Amino acid sequence: xxxxxxxxxxxxxxxxxxxxxxxxxxxxxxxxxxxxxxxxxxxxxxxxxxxxxxxxxxxxxxxxxxxxxxxxxxxxxxxxxxxxxxxxxxxxxxxxxxxxxxxxxxxxxxxxxxxxxxxxxxxxxxxxxxxxxxxxxxxxxxxxxxxxxxxxxxxxxxxxxxxxxxxxxxxxxxxxxxxxxxxxxxxxxxxxxxxxxxxxxxxxxxxxxxxxxxxxxxxxxxxxxxxxxxxxxxxxxxxxxxxxxxxxxxxxxxxxxxxxxxxxxxxxxxxxxxxxxxxxxxxxxxxxxxxxxxxxxxxxxxxxxxxxxxxxxxxxxxxxxxxxxxxxxxxxxxxxxxxxxxxxxxxxxxxxxxxxxxxxxxxxxxxxxxxxxxxxxxxxxxxxxxxxxxxxxxxxxxxxxxxxxxxxxxxxx
Numbered sequence: 001x002x003x004x005x006x007x008x009x010x011x012x013x014x015x016x017x018x019x020x021x022x023x024x025x026x027x028x029x030x031x032x033x034x035x036x037x038x039x040x041x042x043x044x045x046x047x048x049x050x051x052x053x054x055x056x057x058x059x060x061x062x063x064x065x066x067x068x069x070x071x072x073x074x075x076x077x078x079x080x081x082x083x084x085x086x087x088x089x090x091x092x093x094x095x096x097x098x099x100x101x102x103x104x105x106x107x108x109x110x111x112x113x114x115x116x117x118x119x120x121x122x123x124x125x126x127x128x129x130x131x132x133x134x135x136x137x138x139x140x141x142x143x144x145x146x147x148x149x150x151x152x153x154x155x156x157x158x159x160x161x162x163x164x165x166x167x168x169x170x171x172x173x174x175x176x177x178x179x180x181x182x183x184x185x186x187x188x189x190x191x192x193x194x195x196x197x198x199x200x201x202x203x204x205x206x207x208x209x210x211x212x213x214x215x216x217x218x219x220x221x222x223x224x225x226x227x228x229x230x231x232x233x234x235x236x237x238x239x240x241x242x243x244x245x246x247x248x249x250x251x252x253x254x255x256x257x258x259x260x261x262x263x264x265x266x267x268x269x270x271x272x273x274x275x276x277x278x279x280x281x282x283x284x285x286x287x288x289x290x291x292x293x294x295x296x297x298x299x300x301x302x303x304x305x306x307x308x309x310x311x312x313x314x315x316x317x318x319x320x321x322x323x324x325x326x327x328x329x330x331x332x333x334x335x336x337x338x339x340x341x342x343x344x345x346x347x348x349x350x351x352x353x354x355x356x357x358x359x360x361x362x363x364x365x366x367x368x369x370x371x372x373x374x375x376x377x378x379x380x381x382x383x384x385x386x387x388x389x390x391x392x393x394x395x396x397x398x399x400x401x402x403x404x405x406x407x408x409x410x411x412x413x
Contacts, residue, residue, distance in 0.1 A: 008058045008075070012082075012310035015051045016228070017157055018044055019082045021148055022089035023286065024174050027217065028117035029096045030279075037119050040150065041093035047155065048086045055079050071304040074296050078231070078307060084289035085224060088282040095275040102275040103206065117174050118144065118183065124167035126188030134161030136186065139344035142179030145377060148172040161379070176340060206263035209276055212252050216283035219245050219252075222359045223290035225348045229318045229373050230294045231303065232311050238373070239294035241349070241356045249287040256280045317378045319345075321402070324389025325368040335362030337387075343380030349373045 022044050029038035056079060059072045095102060122128045128136070139145045149156040149163070150170040156163065165171070173183065184192055223245040230238035260277055264270035296303055311318065323330055329337055339345045350357040350364060351371040357364060366372060374384065381400060385392040390402040 008055060008062075009306050009310045011051050011055050011058070012075070012078070012306065014157065015048060015055065015079070015082050016311060017147075018048050018051065019085040019089070020224070021157065021172065022048070022086050023092070023221065024117035024147065025119070025172065026089040026092035028119060028172075029093050030102060030275075031117075032119070033096065034119065035096055038093035038096040040119075041089055042097075044155070045086060045090050048083065052079060052083050067302075071302055074301055074303045075307060077296060077301075078293055081227075081289040081292040084292070085286055088285040088289070091278060091282045091285070095278050100275040100278055101271050101273065102279075103210065103273070117147075117172065118177075118180050120171050120173070120184055120187045120189050122165055122167055122169045122171060123188030126167070127186040128165045128169075128171075128188070129167045131165060132161065133159065133163045133165060138173070138179075138183070139175070139340075139377070139380070140342045142175070142183045142186075143341045144173040144175030144179045144183060145344055146171050147174050205259040206273075209256050209259040209263060212256050212259070213276060213279050213283070216249060216252050216256070216280060218359055219249055220283040220286040220290070222348060223249070223287050224293075225318070225375055226356075226358065226373070227290035227293040228311050229320070229348060229375075230297050232308050232318055233320055233373075234297060234303070236297055237351075237354070238349070238356060239297040241358055242290050242294045243298075245358065246287040246291040249284050253280045253284045317381055318348075318373065318375050319381060319384065321372050321374065321385060321388040321390065323366045323368050323370045323372065324404070327368075327389030328387040329366045330368050330389070331365060333363055333365050334360060337366075339374065339376075339384070339387075343376065343383040343387075345374040345376030345380055345384050347372050347374045 022041050025037055025044070026041050028034070029041065056076065059075055059079075063069045063072050094100070133146060146159045147157070148171075149159060149165075150172070151166065151168070171187065180192060184190070223242050226238055226245070227242045229235070230242060257277065257280070260273050264273055295301075334347060339347060347360055348358070349372070350360050350366065351373070352367065352369075372388070376384070382392040385402055389404070391405055392400050393403045394400055
């Protein structure tokens with residue numbers, strides 16, 4: 001990879017984005033039963049290995065005194081956690097490549113997960129072909145955003161609106177599953193039908209195992225998002241919530257194992273259940289990686305400034321927004337706001353009265369005085385701030401800063 005970034009900040013940002021893309025693709029490969037998509041995860045693992053090697057080398061070469069060694073150790077800790085997330089993604093993808101087996105009922109239930117990933121090949125003569133991505137406003141039109149483009153042997157992970165889509169490109173998207181039919185129509189791809197549950201009524205224990213696996217998927221991905229947020233915001237309360245989620249994952253994995261073993265007695269051939277155990281292990285590993293990240297906050301370790309800069313420049317920006325009185329979002333349910341469609345942000349947690357509501361549902365309301373932690377594309381940050389009753393102003397020293405509209409008016413006068 002001769003074109004990989006050479007500075008540590010850029011490499012950290014790319015490694016974080018790559019690990020999250022790997023998880024998205026691994027679950028998508030499972031959902032769609034797509035061996036080609038699973039092999040894409042292996043390709044990205046090779047890219048990740050190169051990045052991890054180079055980042056560790058840069059960290060070692062940069063140390064000149066004991067204080068710098070302490071700061072660099074925080075970077076090495078995060079690098080290790082990012083690598084663990086990528087490794088867990090590979091374990092998920094191998095459920096497909098090694099044909100370990102997954103019940104159809106799980107695939108149908110994955111469709112009910114908060115967000116799904118999709119892979120689509122762009123055909124010559126389609127609406128997408130030879131046009132810039134910005135023309136389609138996909139987060140609004142279909143509720144999905146392009147997180148990567150695979151073009152021949154190259155990966156484009158820093159996808160901007162001026163990116164021209166070419167026939168033969170493979171687009172990787174993340175978002176709400178309801179937009180998949182329209183997306184495939186725009187790409188000129190064949191019609192696709194979501195997996196449906198089997199006609200056979202699943203045993204009670206298998207039902208429980210499947211339900212807990214979908215919950216583990218959502219919790220593990222949320223834990224990673226909150227862990228990065230805790231690191232950037234240096235928030236001990238948020239770090240404590242990540243530990244709480246990791247404890248839940250441990251408990252859920254133990255219950256999962258019991259339910260799968262019980263369910264195996266109802267099958268003549270229990271081998272299709274092996275994939276469930278692998279999925280549970282991978283979800284727990286992702287949770288452990290999140291806990292590894294927040295250990296830095298809990299232990300009061302000195303965090304190198306490059307971490308905040310790198311994580312702030314990743315494809316998915318993590319933002320912390322107070323809900324202003326009289327704002328567009330005040331006293332409204334998340335389902336009504338549809339922030340995941342426009343401006344394309346997913347709310348990771350709501351802070352209210354010193355406590356966090358993690359992975360909030362659509363029925364959760366945003367109240368004045370609440371603060372939301374959300375992740376989404378950089379281009380939607382200004383619009384999101386406006387909806388929360390703030391103006392986003394670029395500061396030369398600190399980057400984007402939230403300012404109340406009346407403060408901005410006072411400066412102008």
